[in-house]
Amino acid sequence: xxxxxxxxxxxxxxxxxxxxxxxxxxxxxxxxxxxxxxxxxxxxxxxxxxxxxxxxxxxxxxxxxxxxxxxxxxxxxxxxxxxxxxxxxxxxxxxxxxxxxxxxxxxxxxxxxxxxxxxxxxxxxxxxxxxxxxxxxxxxxxxxxxxxxxxxxxxxxxxxxxxxxxxxxxxxxxxxxxxxxxxxxxxxxxxxxxxxxxxxxxxxxxxxxxxxxxxxxxxxxxxxxxxxxxxxxxxxxxxxxxxxxxxxxxxxxxxxxxxxxxxxxxxxxxxxxxxxxxxxxxxxxxxxxxxxxxxxxxxxxxxxxxxxxxxxxxxxxxxxxxxxxxxxxxxxxxxxxxxxxxxxxxxxxxxxxxxxxxxxxxxxxxxxxxxxxxxxxxxxxxxxxxxxxxxxxxxxxxxxxxxxxxxxxxxxxxxxxxxxxxxxxxxxxxxxxxxxxxxxxxxxxxxxxxxxxxxxxxxxxxxxxxxxxxxxxxxxxxxxxxxxxxxxxxxxxxxxxxxxxxxxxxxxxxxxxxxxxxxxxxxxxxxxxxxxxxxxxxxxxxxxxxxxxxxxxxxxxxxxxxxxxxxxxxxxxxxxxxxxxxxxxxxxxxxxxxxxxxxxxxxxxxxxxxxxxxxxxxxxxxxxxxxxxxxxxxxxxxxxxxxxxxxxxxxxxxx
Amino acid sequence: xxxxxxxxxxxxxxxxxxxxxxxxxxxxxxxxxxxxxxxxxxxxxxxxxxxxxxxxxxxxxxxxxxxxxxxxxxxxxxxxxxxxxxxxxxxxxxxxxxxxxxxxxxxxxxxxxxxxxxxxxxxxxxxxxxxxxxxxxxxxxxxxxxxxxxxxxxxxxxxxxxxxxxxxxxxxxxxxxxxxxxxxxxxxxxxxxxxxxxxxxxxxxxxxxxxxxxxxxxxxxxxxxxxxxxxxxxxxxxxxxxxxxxxxxxxxxxxxxxxxxxxx
Numbered sequence: 001x002x003x004x005x006x007x008x009x010x011x012x013x014x015x016x017x018x019x020x021x022x023x024x025x026x027x028x029x030x031x032x033x034x035x036x037x038x039x040x041x042x043x044x045x046x047x048x049x050x051x052x053x054x055x056x057x058x059x060x061x062x063x064x065x066x067x068x069x070x071x072x073x074x075x076x077x078x079x080x081x082x083x084x085x086x087x088x089x090x091x092x093x094x095x096x097x098x099x100x101x102x103x104x105x106x107x108x109x110x111x112x113x114x115x116x117x118x119x120x121x122x123x124x125x126x127x128x129x130x131x132x133x134x135x136x137x138x139x140x141x142x143x144x145x146x147x148x149x150x151x152x153x154x155x156x157x158x159x160x161x162x163x164x165x166x167x168x169x170x171x172x173x174x175x176x177x178x179x180x181x182x183x184x185x186x187x188x189x190x191x192x193x194x195x196x197x198x199x200x201x202x203x204x205x206x207x208x209x210x211x212x213x214x215x216x217x218x219x220x221x222x223x224x225x226x227x228x229x230x231x232x233x234x235x236x237x238x239x240x241x242x243x244x245x246x247x248x249x250x251x252x253x254x255x256x257x258x259x260x261x262x263x264x265x266x267x268x269x270x271x272x273x274x275x276x277x278x279x280x281x282x283x284x285x286x287x288x289x290x291x292x293x294x295x296x297x298x299x300x301x302x303x304x305x306x307x308x309x310x311x312x313x314x315x316x317x318x319x320x321x322x323x324x325x326x327x328x329x330x331x332x333x334x335x336x337x338x339x340x341x342x343x344x345x346x347x348x349x350x351x352x353x354x355x356x357x358x359x360x361x362x363x364x365x366x367x368x369x370x371x372x373x374x375x376x377x378x379x380x381x382x383x384x385x386x387x388x389x390x391x392x393x394x395x396x397x398x399x400x401x402x403x404x405x406x407x408x409x410x411x412x413x414x415x416x417x418x419x420x421x422x423x424x425x426x427x428x429x430x431x432x433x434x435x436x437x438x439x440x441x442x443x444x445x446x447x448x449x450x451x452x453x454x455x456x457x458x459x460x461x462x463x464x465x466x467x468x469x470x471x472x473x474x475x476x477x478x479x480x481x482x483x484x485x486x487x488x489x490x491x492x493x494x495x496x497x498x499x500x501x502x503x504x505x506x507x508x509x510x511x512x513x514x515x516x517x518x519x520x521x522x523x524x525x526x527x528x529x530x531x532x533x534x535x536x537x538x539x540x541x542x543x544x545x546x547x548x549x550x551x552x553x554x555x556x557x558x559x560x561x562x563x564x565x566x567x568x569x570x571x572x573x574x575x576x577x578x579x580x581x582x583x584x585x586x587x588x589x590x591x592x593x594x595x596x597x598x599x600x601x602x603x604x605x606x607x608x609x610x611x612x613x614x615x616x617x618x619x620x621x622x623x624x625x626x627x628x629x630x631x632x633x634x635x636x637x638x639x640x641x642x643x644x645x646x647x648x649x650x651x652x653x654x655x
Numbered sequence: 656x657x658x659x660x661x662x663x664x665x666x667x668x669x670x671x672x673x674x675x676x677x678x679x680x681x682x683x684x685x686x687x688x689x690x691x692x693x694x695x696x697x698x699x700x701x702x703x704x705x706x707x708x709x710x711x712x713x714x715x716x717x718x719x720x721x722x723x724x725x726x727x728x729x730x731x732x733x734x735x736x737x738x739x740x741x742x743x744x745x746x747x748x749x750x751x752x753x754x755x756x757x758x759x760x761x762x763x764x765x766x767x768x769x770x771x772x773x774x775x776x777x778x779x780x781x782x783x784x785x786x787x788x789x790x791x792x793x794x795x796x797x798x799x800x801x802x803x804x805x806x807x808x809x810x811x812x813x814x815x816x817x818x819x820x821x822x823x824x825x826x827x828x829x830x831x832x833x834x835x836x837x838x839x840x841x842x843x844x845x846x847x848x849x850x851x852x853x854x855x856x857x858x859x860x861x862x863x864x865x866x867x868x869x870x871x872x873x874x875x876x877x878x879x880x881x882x883x884x885x886x887x888x889x890x891x892x893x894x895x896x897x898x899x900x901x902x903x904x905x906x907x908x909x910x911x912x913x914x915x916x917x918x919x
Binding site for chain 2: 005009010012013018019021022023024026254256257258305306307308309310344
């Protein structure tokens with residue numbers, strides 16, 4: 001069965017958005033499968049529109065297809081309408097490149113970047129005709145791998161994943177190809193699956209859950225230990241030392257239908273050391289590795305000419321921090337020489353730093369189609385922003401907002417988290433105050449300024465200083481959102497949007513969960529709980545019922561503060577960060593102590609550089625102009641508010 | 656200067672929407688460096704105009720696009736441009752003809768008076784199709800119920816059906832030139848007028864004695880009626896009296912040679 005297209009094309013007349021399933025993107029590859037090539041199906045466990053732009057998937061697609069010993073194709077979760085028809089017609093999950101059945105690949109490699117997609121992963125594996133349980137798979141089945149940020153605590157998915165990759169995938173895929181190539185050449189003899197998994201477990205950065213034994217004492221985890229002497233007791237993440245060696249994607253996929261982030265995307269650096277304590281990405285992707293400015297400019301130039309896009313996003317966790325930002329912006333907007341694409345090009349910075357300098361850059365680049373600007377102060381008071389180490393002063397925000405209005409923007413979006421450690425109602429209401437003040441500033445420039453406040457419930461993540469914090473209950477998050485709604489009721493020009501606190505609860509359970517959650521995920525999936533990231537499909541009761549059916553307590557997983565001595569489900573994995581560094585940072589947070597960006601100040605020895613013998617790759621020796629973040633300015637501005645979280649924490653520790 | 660292009664939409668690419676086709680064209684024109692005129696104002700857009708929308712899932716040998724060029728731009732050589740654009744378009748989309756037309760020519764959407772459609776119906780019996788075609792053509796009226804703006808209305812399809820015939824197979828040249836073209840017959844071919852109101856191809860299949868679902872539905876032509884005669888839209892616009900200079904048709908061959916063998 002080389003292609004399912006003949007069956008599939010008869011189904012596509014009957015589904016929404018059939019363009020999701022046809023491939024044909026510019027940059028698509030039709031690799032030659034052969035007896036000596038390890039075949040990878042890179043799968044994003046959500047819709048095509050969400051999954052196609054995923055940079056990690058596109059980078060690995062190219063790197064694998066460049067190798068003589070590998071081929072890679074792509075797949076995305078079929079929407080529920082097609083899924084039903086596939087099951088009815090007995091048509092398996094397929095690649096969009098050559099429409100090959102998923103089960104014929106050697107590897108199903110998933111990108112796991114959100115907890116609520118876990119059930120979709122199971123659904124994709126099942127649609128591929130592969131048993132969802134690792135233990136039930138044989139030599140004839142593909143290996144099921146996963147990478148992405150959620151794999152820093154893959155324990156809830158341990159029953160379903162054959163292996164997991166921690167960190168950057170660019171280099172480790174080659175080592176995995178070698179192990180799997182050998183397995184292929186050996187003819188995958190009966191009983192050889194455990195051997196190949198054991199060999200994979202020895203590849204640095206690869207974690208094979210089935211090679212570890214887990215012991216509990218009552219409800220508490222005691223240990224996760226390797227079952228063989230050659231399997232590492234602690235799995236370290238992989239880090240690419242120099243981004244310049246990986247100018248990928250070289251042929252970014254240009255879809256024929258609309259997707260999110262539909263533009264040229266060029267990664268300007270990886271990692272971030274701003275040190276925001278709630279931010280898992282900033283912690284696990286350290287250190288900062290900038291791409292050389294000349295390479296960025298080359299990638300922008302080539303990419304625009306090749307794709308025909310009129311927009312380029314300079315991506316990273318905080319692109320205004322890129323040393324070459326002004327140069328790149330200049331060269332992009334002033335045209336790209338002879339290869340200039342027709343019409344104006346706009347540049348977007350997906351993560352804007354909150355200061356006037358950044359807005360100045362933004363003004364320069366968004367000459368075409370000026371839409372809205374988004375800032376993320378994250379918390380409503382200076383006190384709480386010190387707790388979370390997002391060191392934006394009110395002056396910075398107001399400076400940024402004034403500057404934006406004066407340069408022609410009419411709409412702003414402000415992102416905040418509620419349920420942060422030590423948060424008081426005063427902090428929460430500070431959000432409303434900031435928003436109102438921003439609208440007020442706007443009135444000097446426009447009759448109808450508009451500020452959208454977007455509020456998400458905070459989910460503590462592994463490998464962050466807040467990994468010990470018990471998250472706010474659904475009721476508490478609802479109450480805080482209610483406070484804001486009430487307070488903003490009469491505030492003209494401010495719109496409030498919020499993330500469903502019930503979804504926040506499920507994310508929280510999974511984010512710091514352990515292997516006992518496997519049957520819960522399976523039950524939710526078996527009862528039809530797919531596309532849980534989509535509000536029309538999310539159903540918290542399915543999750544709570546499954547938890548109850550398996551004797552597990554949502555409170556225990558999500559709401560409980562952890563103690564310093566507790567064994568965490570991810571203690572046998574490592575993002576390089578020393579646990580005592582994270583604990584100290586947690587204590588500093590409770591003391592409302594800000595921590596400067598280590599890019600431009602002495603090292604705190606968090607472990608991310610020293611542990612792996614690597615360092616920051618940052619062209620500029622000094623912090624960028626504008627704003628107080630990381631610039632060594634006085635961090636003690638603003639009034640102090642007493643924090644009482646330490647007492648209940650201590651009490652819990654003592655009990 | 657305005658260019659009119661005729662292009663195909665065949666095979667897998669039939670599943671992209673009309674909007675998607677527009678976005679694909681915008682990028683392709685930029686990549687080809689075609690100096691497209693840009694609208695003035697807050698949100699500048701390239702000045703391109705599409706003809707009648709083709710439903711997602713339907714194919715076509717005759718899609719049209721008008722492109723206004725920047726007033727300062729030098730006119731591009733048309734033959735190489737057609738080839739260059741075809742190379743940049745996704746598989747199944749190909750530029751088959753290109754010509755300079757008068758800027759004041761009526762917009763495609765208003766000018767087109769009828770379309771010829773081909774349905775591939777591999778599960779149907781050729782003789783029965785032929786009988787049915789004769790019956791429908793002989794009918795005084797073909798009543799249908801439609802929903803328009805939330806209201807149920809009764810309409811007669813018959814005046815819109817200009818021709819209808821059953822074909823056993825297609826002329827081999829068509830399938831040779833387009834490997835993606837549906838090859839499994841029998842087929843129905845019909846010309847449906849688009850004015851005053853269009854008929855969706857499925858609506859015609861719905862008035863058959865037994866409900867029919869085409870495996871593939873292909874728009875073969877769009878026609879513009881001028882002085883009582885049918886014209887292919889490129890030729891119609893280039894032959895208009897107010898066009899100065901000779902028509903610059905790069906691929907003069909129209910889709911008219913899609914021939915088939917009649918079913919009996």
